[in-house]
Amino acid sequence: MVKIIEFIQDELWYGGAVDMGDKFPLCADDEYFLDTTINKTTNQLNPVFISNKGRYIWLERGGSFCVKNGVITVDAPEIEFKQAGTTLRDAATAASISHYPPTNTMPNKRAFERPQYCSWVVHLWSQNQERLLEYARSIVAAGYKPGLLIIDDTWQKDYGVWEFNATNFPNPKAMMKELKELGFTVSMWICPYVSPDSPKSAEYAPWIFDHIREGRIVTDGKRPRFVGWWEGYSAALDFTRPAAKQWINDNVKRLQVDYGVDGFKMDGGDPMYWDNEYGDGNLQSTLWIDSIDNDLKEARSCYKLAGKPIIQRLNDKRHLWKSIDGGLGLSSLLPCIMTQGLIGYWYGCADMVGGGVSSDFIDKSNLDDELIIRWCQASALLPMIQFSLDVWNRKQNGVAECCRKALDLRERLLPYILEKLETASHTGEPMVRYLEYEFPNCGLASVTDEFMLGEKYLVAPVLEKGKTGREVIFPSGRWRDIEDLTEYGEGSHFVSAPIDKLPVFERIK
Numbered sequence: 433m434v435k436i437i438e439f440i441q442d443e444l445w446y447g448g449a450v451d452m453g454d455k456f457p458l459c460a461d462d463e464y465f466l467d468t469t470i471n472k473t474t475n476q477l478n479p480v481f482i483s484n485k486g487r488y489i490w491l492e493r494g495g496s497f498c499v500k501n502g503v504i505t506v507d508a509p510e511i512e513f514k515q516a517g518t519t520l521r522d523a524a525t526a527a528s529i530s531h532y533p534p535t536n537t538m539p540n541k542r543a544f545e546r547p548q549y550c551s552w553v554v555h556l557w558s559q560n561q562e563r564l565l566e567y568a569r570s571i572v573a574a575g576y577k578p579g580l581l582i583i584d585d586t587w588q589k590d591y592g593v594w595e596f597n598a599t600n601f602p603n604p605k606a607m608m609k610e611l612k613e614l615g616f617t618v619s620m621w622i623c624p625y626v627s628p629d630s631p632k633s634a635e636y637a638p639w640i641f642d643h644i645r646e647g648r649i650v651t652d653g654k655r656p657r658f659v660g661w662w663e664g665y666s667a668a669l670d671f672t673r674p675a676a677k678q679w680i681n682d683n684v685k686r687l688q689v690d691y692g693v694d695g696f697k698m699d700g701g702d703p704m705y706w707d708n709e710y711g712d713g714n715l716q717s718t719l720w721i722d723s724i725d726n727d728l729k730e731a732r733s734c735y736k737l738a739g740k741p742i743i744q745r746l747n748d749k750r751h752l753w754k755s756i757d758g759g760l761g762l763s764s765l766l767p768c769i770m771t772q773g774l775i776g777y778w779y780g781c782a783d784m785v786g787g788g789v790s791s792d793f794i795d796k797s798n799l800d801d802e803l804i805i806r807w808c809q810a811s812a813l814l815p816m817i818q819f820s821l822d823v824w825n826r827k828q829n830g831v832a833e834c835c836r837k838a839l840d841l842r843e844r845l846l847p848y849i850l851e852k853l854e855t856a857s858h859t860g861e862p863m864v865r866y867l868e869y870e871f872p873n874c875g876l877a878s879v880t881d882e883f884m885l886g887e888k889y890l891v892a893p894v895l896e897k898g899k900t901g902r903e904v905i906f907p908s909g910r911w912r913d914i915e916d917l918t919e920y921g922e923g924s925h926f927v928s929a930p931i932d933k934l935p936v937f938e939r940i941k
Contacts, residue, residue, distance in 0.1 A: 435511050437489070437504040444484045444868075444877050445504070446520070446774055448497060451475035451747050453771035454755060454764045457484065457868070457877050464499040470713045471703040471735045474747040475768070477714075478738045478775040480527050484868055484877055486517035488527040494714065519872035521861075524774055528860035532739035532776045538857040539741050539779050540695070540727040542617050544850060546579025547839060548818040549616075550697075550784055553793040559586045560600035561607045567822065568614055574824035574832065576839065578615035580728070582697050582818075585621045591666050592626030592643075594683040608691045619728060620693050622684070623700035624720045625659065625666035640667055648676040650711065659705045668706060671719035684724055695728025702733040730781065738776025741857065743816065746772070746780065751787035753803060753897050759789070762807050762895055767880045769814055773862025779853065780864065782811040784820040785835070793821070801829035802897060802931065805838075809934035810893040812838040813845060813885055815853060815863055834932045841934060845889070852886040871907040879905050889914075890937040894929045901928045904935060911937040 444457035448466045451473045458464050468491055471477040479491035481504075489497065495508020506513075516526030528534070549571060555563050564583065572578055589597050596604040611618055626649060628640050640656060643649045649667045650657040656667040669676040687693040701720040703713035714735040721731045721742065730743040737744075746768050752761030760768070765782055772780040786804040793799075804823060811817045823835045842849070852863035862869075865884040867876040882892040882905060890911060892904045904920070904927045911920045913927070914936050920927075929935050 433508060433511055435506045435513060437506065437513065439502060439504070440485055442485075442873075443487075445481055445499070446484075446771065446866075447481040448479065448775070449473045449475065449477050450768055450772050450775070450777065451760065451764075453768035454760070454880075456767065456771060456880075458499050460499075460502040462499050465496065466498075467496045468735075469494040469496070470708055471717065471733065473704075474702060474733055476731070476733070476737070476744055476772060476775075476777050477735050478532065478777070479736065480531065480738075480775055482520060482523045482527060482774060484520040484523075484872065486519055486522040487513070487515050488523040489513050490527060490531050492531075520774075520866065520869050521872065524869070525860060528739065528776055532736070532860075534739055534778075534857050534860045535741055536858055537727075537741045538853055539729075539743050541850065542694075543580055543728060543743055543779075543781075544816055544853060545846065546577050546617075548580040548582065548781065548816060550582040550584055550788075550818055550820040552582075552584040553784060553786075553788060553790065553820040554822050555584075556790055556793065557586050559584060561602060561604065565607060565610060568611055568616060570822060570825055572614050576824050576836065579617065580619055580695070581611060581616040582619045582730075583621060584697070585623075585663075585699070587620065588622075590627045591623060591663070594622060594687065604691055608693075612692060617694045617728070618692070619695035619697055619730070620687060621697045621699055622680075623698075624669045624671070624680070625661065625700060626669065627666050628656070628658065643667065643679075646675050646679075647673050648679050650706070650716075661700055661702070661705045668716070669720070670711075671716055671723055672711065677719075677723045680723055681725075684726070695726055695730070696724060697730045698724065699732060703735060739860070742779065744772060744777040744780050745818070746783045748788035748790075749783040750789050751792035751799060751803065753800075753895070761787070762803065762810065763881075765807070765810050766883055766893075766895075769864055770862075770866050770880070770883055773856075773864045774866065774869070776860065778856040778860070778862050779815055781816040781818055782814050784818050785811055785823060786821045788820065796821075800897075801826065801831050804831055805829075805834040805931055806894050808835040809838045810895065812842045812934060813849070813889075813891050813936070815849070817842065830931060837932050838934055841936070845885070845936075848886065848888065855886075867905070867907060874907060876905065876907060885936075888939055890939070892927070892935045892937070894935075900930050901926055902935070903927075904937075906937070909939055910941045912940050914938050
């Protein structure tokens with residue numbers, strides 16, 4: 433089915449793919465194409481497109497959405513096109529209620545109450561017990577609050593052998609005991625793959641032929657379907673089969689019982705790796721994330737899981753101020769997190785402060801301290817903030833001090849953050865909002881470097897190198913700087929923002 437939709441006057445469109453957030457909003461003069469038949473992005477996708485004039489498009493079974501020559505062309509087996517009101521909020525709310533309603537539950541509050549700390553960029557492929565404990569101890573010693581500690585890839589014996597590598601983790605029970613005593617909640621990295629040369633181990637994980645016999649992996653009928661992903665080639669678990677779900681749950685439950693693991697970072701499983709050669713890649717990805725029943729699970733790439741109480745992390749960002757050559761930098765952070773919320777992924781986690789692409793952190797001597805500070809500030813009032821780089825140990829250029837100040841601000845506004853996240857779980861209204869969402873049809877749709885925190889606060893981080901202030905666009909009403917109490921009225925005003933300041937303004941009328 434093909435449907436042609438004309439833009440109406442001053443209409444703008446959003447939605448679909450989170451990691452295309454910096455392309456929104458789309459106007460009639462833009463060119464844009466997204467095929468939702470299989471999610472080929474590295475982040476969340478939801479087949480919904482939302483207009484600031486109260487219209488939305490929902491593609492129940494996927495399809496393509498194209499903007500070109502002033503018209504929208506939708507090609508899909510099933511298309512719902514609806515006028516649900518007159519504003520962006522009207523359309524977003526109506527789409528949510530009809531297709532991905534809130535569940536009245538949210539992820540475990542521990543994910544929001546304290547910072548998250550991921551061991552990835554600080555240790556990369558050299559994760560081990562000694563380094564991990566040193567990392568955790570340094571957090572507490574620096575006066576940062578212990579939160580959710582994520583033990584990343586390479587802790588395990590192999591992909592599909594979900595047991596600690598004894599060479600690098602000689603006493604994991606003692607390690608976990610100390611982490612808990614330090615005050616950390618612990619999450620573990622896992623993926624839906626089985627390495628073809630994994631060692632046979634009756635205690636931990638069957639060899640690949642046992643997976644074939646038990647019907648746990650994707651095959652062509654006889655042979656395993658090997659998936660090419662960023663760590664090479666592996667067999668993929670087939671989550672359309674109950675045996676695969678049972679096996680991965682048996683493994684995570686054992687980790688919970690034996691070591692006290694609290695949650696899981698569910699990586700991989702991108703539909704683009706499964707593709708559609710041996711089934712539905714979007715479905716496999718969705719079933720992978722849905723397979724584990726845990727209120728502290730984190731996803732990165734998924735399809736049609738909007739509305740669910742799942743932590744949804746943005747994809748790895750480059751250690752860059754501005755996005756270049758397809759690499760997303762700090763400039764993409766707010767557009768992507770606002771897109772997340774608009775299309776129903778309300779519990780968004782920004783990428784690690786400073787970025788998360790491994791190649792940028794192999795040599796840490798050339799990292800930009802100013803970028804790290806401004807990244808921390810831009811993340812501080814999002815649903816979650818995640819560190820990996822040990823900013824608390826970077827005393828030069830005020831990194832540790834400025835990041836700590838940003839966390840103090842988060843602590844100050846945490847009751848309101850939790851209130852708005854709880855509200856999202858009942859109403860579907862995102863905590864992080866475009867100005868257009870909160871102040872419809874007021875000419876603010878082009879403002880994507882500021883956001884509304886609920887309906888009460890305007891947040892305008894500095895996102896350019898060398899700047900100690902910025903122009904802030906204020907919507908109608910009166911606004912008070914929560915730090916120096918300066919008041920501003922509607923319009924554009926220059927606001928001073930030295931390196932240790934995140935500009936935040938409270939709506940006072």
